Amino acid sequence: MSRTIDYGNLMHRAMRSLIQDVLTDVQANGLPGDHHFFITFDTQHPEVDIAPWLSDRYPGEMTVVMQHWYDGLRVTDEGFAVTLNFGDNPEPLYIPYDAIKTFVDPSVEFGLRFETQDDEDDEDELLDEVEDEITVEEVEEEPRKDAEVVSLDSFRK
Template identity: 75%
Template sequence: MSDGIDYGKLMHRAMRGLIQEVLTGVQDHGLPGDHHFFITFDTAHPDSELADWLSDRYPGEMTVVMQHWFDGLEVTDEGFGITLNFGDAPERLYIPYDAIKTFVDPSVEFGLRFESQEDETEDEDDDGPEPPDGPDGGKPEPQHRDAEVVSLDRFRR
């Protein structure tokens, strides 16, 4: 037995379970009301699956939006698959929960951030990620940034 309880690891597991439960509801019933999600994930994660042109364009992380148009949402215990529209080019993605850096639903001012040891060494003055371009695409974050606490004011209309 270890010397202590790893609350951080337990919390991350619980937060990923919450994301799975939310996405399962969306898979079964669609997005209710004004709900929509900004999901930032590690494109270099070994289990992430995305088109080569997307991984070339977003080599470290990418933020995708689930809002107006998405198709084929398939939620599993390890992650989820989804087809999103990138400039009129539908692309299939698989995003493992372990690759998710932030999960935000600005319609209800809800957000989760997954910290890593790298995040703890980042500059405190960093403003964090900006919302992606377009309603259902991704926008690269600058290479020197990791996901930060997301200010929900950025996503208000």
């Protein structure tokens, strides 16, 4: 079997490293200016640690916002822990980088989206379904006309 370069995996590692670097800076210096994050993650990931009521309420994925109030941000090589406020109820969360689906900073229109093989398979299935539904109708084309050459002399006085 020949060896191949797994660009998808390499990109995901680089993107997760970027998130780690950003969060490490925020841990040390706080959020600068208008920066804030929308982080969507898989609540069913085995290493995610959230309150049972949150996983019941968000059984597939959840988006959290780090903006005005957050506490106890701890960044590691595998993920990050933070306490966020849910309706005046502070809740600690642990989110491994592998569980992150999107990371967006709308203040600068920056975003990362992690696609899994399942996402690609879903997109392929959807494309197949759409292609199956498309019917091609024959349309008679109008015959092409040859270009007309107009002499500019007819417009001169």
